Amino acid sequence: MKHGSRGLFCSSTRSCHLSDHDRGNDFAAPEQWIDSAENLQALQQLQRRLASHPHGCPDEATLKWFLRDSDFSADAAEVQLKAMLAWRATNRLFDVRYEDVAEQHRTGKAYLHSYLDKAGRPAVVIRARKHFIGQFPIADSKRLSAYMLDSAVAMLQQQQQQLQQPQQQQQQQEQILWVVDLQGISMRNIDLAFVMFVLQAVPECYPRRVGQVLLVDAPWIFKAPWEAFKPLLRKYAALVRFVSRKELAVEYFTADSLPADFRK
Template sequence: MALRLCPSFSHPLIASSVSVGNTSRIRRCSIRNCILEPNESRKLVLEVKEKLEKEYPSLPLGRNGRDDDDMILWFLKDRRFSVEEAVSKLSKAIKWRQEFGVSELSEENVKAVAQTGKAYVHDFPDVDGRPVLVVVGSKHVPLEFDPSDDEKLCVFLLEKALSRLPTGKEQIIGIVDLRGFRTENADLKFLTFLVKFCSAESVRKEYFTPETLPASFGD
C-alpha cells in the first residue's frame, strides 16, 4: 500500500488550498489557481513589497526573501489577494526559513540521513509534470537519528523538489510507500497532511509512465 499526500505540496512552502475568491479584480479563480489581470497583480505585489520593507526591514532580500516577486504572488493567491494577510503569513515564513537555516542546507549536511534511502526526490515528474517526493516508510526508524536531522532532510528534499517546478506549475506530489511498514517505523510527527490511500498498482497507472516509474514500484 502507498499513500499520496493530499493536497499536494505547494510552492514555496507546504500550505493549505487557495479558497475560491469573489472579487471583481479576479479574472479567473479556482482551487489553487487564482489569476489577476497583470496590472492588478503587479500592483498588489508592489503593495506587499512596500509593507514588508516598512514593517520588516530586517528580513533578507533575494530569492525567497521579502522582494521575491514570485513568492509574494504565491502568498497573495494563498491569502485570496489580501495584502494584509499575505504580509503576515509571508513575514512568518521568511523568518522561519532564516531561523531554520534553509539556505544553508546542502547534500553534504543531510548525507548521513539521506543514505538510509528513507526519502528522495524522484528523477522524473509524474504524468502531470509535478516533481515527486518519495518517502519509504519502512526505512524510517525514529530513534536512529536526532529528530532535527530528519527535519533537515525533509526541508532539503522539499526545497529540491520545489526547485524543479516547471514554469506554470505550483505543486509537487508526495508519495509515502507503506509497504513493509512496522510499528518501529511509526512517527506521526511527520504525517500531518491529509492523505489519499492507494495501491502500488494505482501509483503505477495513475501517476507515472513505464519510463518514469520509480524503480521500487516496478512489477
Template sequence: MNPQLMSPQLRKTNSNVSVSPQDYPKLINEVRKAIEKHASIDKIKQKLGDEYARCLSDQSISRYLRARNWNVKKAEKMLEASLIWRMNYKPEQIRWEHVAAEAETGKLYRSSFMDKQGRSVLVMRPRCQNSKSTRAQIKYLVYCMENAIFHLPPEQEQMVWLIDFHGFSMSNISIKSTKETAHILQDHYPERLGLAILYNPPKFFEPFWKVVKPFLEPKTTSKVKFVYSDDPNTKNIMESLFYIDKLESAFGGKNEAKFDVRIYAERMKDDDAKRLASHKGESSSGAALSRVPTISESNHMNTDSDSDGEKTKSPEINEEEMLAESEKIAKADGGGIGGRIEN
C-alpha cells in the same frame, strides 16, 4: 499568473463573499499592500534578500489565498508566519552537505521521473528511517521540498508523494515527527501537495492514521489515497498518473533502478549549484516576482490549522493506547498486512 490556478467558477469565502477569477489580482494586491505596511518591512527585506521577491510573487500569494479560501486577512497572517520562518530558518541556504547523513538510506528523495502532469515526485520509505533527531529529519524534508519545487516546470506548482510501506513496522511510527512534518508542509508550503499515495500501508497503520488526521487540513486529507498492489484497481490508478516504464517497480512500474546514494549525491550537488545560480540570476535581472512582507508572531508549535486557517487546539493523544491498538491489530492480522484502510 498561472491560468491553471484560475478556476472559472465562483469561490465562496467564509465571509460569504463570492470570488471570481476577475477578483484574484485585486485580492493578491490587497495581501501585498497589507504586508507592505508593516513597520519592520525594511529589516525583513534585508534578511530575506532574493527570497523576498519570490515569496511575494503573484503565484506565491495566490497559493496562500487558496489555502485560506481567498480570505485576505487569513492569507496575510499565514504568509507573515512563513516569511518569519524563512527569515529565521533560511531553507534556501540548506545544501547537500548539511543533510547528506539523513539521505544515506533513501528514506526520502526526489525521483528522477515526474508524473503525467509534470509534477515532481518525492519518494518516501518510512522503514529506512536512520535518524532519531526530529530537527535533522525536518531539515532534510525542507531541503527536499526546496529541491522538488526548483524542478517544477513553469506551468506546474504541485508535487506528488509516493510513500512505500513495504517493511513498515511499529518502530517507524512517530507522532512527534509526523506533526512537525504536517506543520511545515501545510503552513509553509501551502498548495504544493497535489497527491499523496500511501502504497500498501498495513492494517495496523489505521489507528495511527486516525490520530494523525486531526492534525491535517481537510483539503490535505482529501489528497491522500490508499493504494494496494493486490487491488485490481491499482494498476489503472497508477497508469493514469504515471508512465509505467518510468515508475519504480516498488509501485508497480517497470523501472528496476534502486536508490544509490552516491549517484543521488551528485545529482543534488549539481542541483544546489543550479539553484544558487538561478537565484543570483533572478536577483541581478530584477525578476518580476513582486513585493513584500509583514510580521505577526504566531505560536504554531502546539496548534493546528483547520481548512480555513483558524488555529485550533491540538486534540489530546494517548500514544500508548494508539500503539497498543496497532499492536493488537498487527497480531490479529498476521503482521497487519491483510486488512485495508478506507480512503
C-alpha cells in the same frame, strides 16, 4: 536532482496558521498571476514592508505566490509571509543545503524522483521503512523534509521559466505529488514526533503545493496510527489516498517514469 544550495526562502503557498473560513477549493492551484497595475502595486508594497525583516525578504516568486494565494491582498499576504518566516526560523529551515542533509539523504529514506507523474507533477518519494525512530535528531529529519519539498518546488519553478508563451505558463503544473511507500514498515518506523511535524508542514506551510499524498501498500499496523493522525489533518485528509503498487503504476506513472521501487 542537483545537490546544491536551495535558493528559495519558502515554497509554501499560505500562512502557517490557516483559519476555519478558508476558501472553497483549497486544493487547487491559486488564480494565475497577471501583471496588472493593482497586482504590481501589491507586490511592491510587500517588498517595501519586508525589506527590513530580520530574516530578509523572500524572492519575488514567493511573494507572488503568497499574493495569489491571498486573493492578491498585500495585507493578508504580509501576515502569511511573516508567519512562514517565523516557522522557518523556529525550525532552522533557511537555506537548507544538500550538505546539511547528505548523511540522512544517503539512507535512501527520501528522494525527489527524476521523472514527473502523468499530471506533470514532481514526485517526492518517502521510503518509510528506512526511517528509524531516534537514528537521527528530529531537527535533521525536519531539514531533510524541507529540503525535499523546496527541491520539488524549485523544479516546478524551473519548468515555468523554460516555457516561452504566457499560455504555456498558465497551463504549467504547480503542485507536487507526495508518495509514501509503507511496504515493510514496523512500529519502529512510525515516528510520532516527525509525523506531527509533517502534518503541520505539508498542509499548513506548503498548502496547495502538495496536490496529493499517496500511501502505498499500507500494512495493518498502520491502521491505528492513521486513525490517530487523520483528525489532525482536518480537511486536508481529502488529499490522502491509499493505493496499491499496481494502482500507482497504472494511474500515476507510465512504464518509463515509474519509480524503480515500485517496479515489482
